[in-house]
Amino acid sequence: MPIAGLDDGLDEAGPREAPTEALIPGIQRATAESTAATLRLRATKRAWIPMPSVVAGAEWSDPGSPGETLGLIGVSLPIPLWNKGGGNSAAALSEADAAAAGAREARLTARASLATAEVRLAEAAERARLSRDSLSLPPVACGNRRLSPTRLARPESCL
DSSP states (O other): OOOOOTTTTTTOOOOOOOOOGGGOHHHHHHHHHHHHHHHHHHHHHHHTSOOOEEEEEEEEEETTEEEEEEEEEEEEOOOOSSOOOHHHHHHHHHHHHHHHHHHHHHHHHHHHHHHHHHHHHHHHHHHHHHHHHHHTOOHHHHHOGGGOHHHHHOGGGGO
16 A cells, blocks of 8 residues: 655645534524524514413312312403513613624634634645655755755755
């Protein structure tokens, strides 16, 4: 089985596939928090709408009429005259805004990190190419010491 060289792939200048935003865990978490905060806001805004409730039941063993069962039905409709949930809605709105800002910040941070990583990768590849090329100089370059004053000062570099 042939072993690949360290410099295999250095000269391949192809576009590298960057991970999509959906695959980055920090963005996934921030997006999920933003979605949850938006849904909590929606639920809070709907919470003040009066919802009727119906109660049904049975009562037995009444001392006034022993042995009989009394059926009960109750209906209630709350009317929020003074309380419309303004405080809860404002708090949920601020949480939703903060979560959306956090999601935007996570996206921008991830994009900046990816751009930095791409630049560092390109620089590392360039340094590797330069190192490879400087190590593989032909022996003639060492024989001609006039071309390099630093090699003249260090003759052991041409051994």
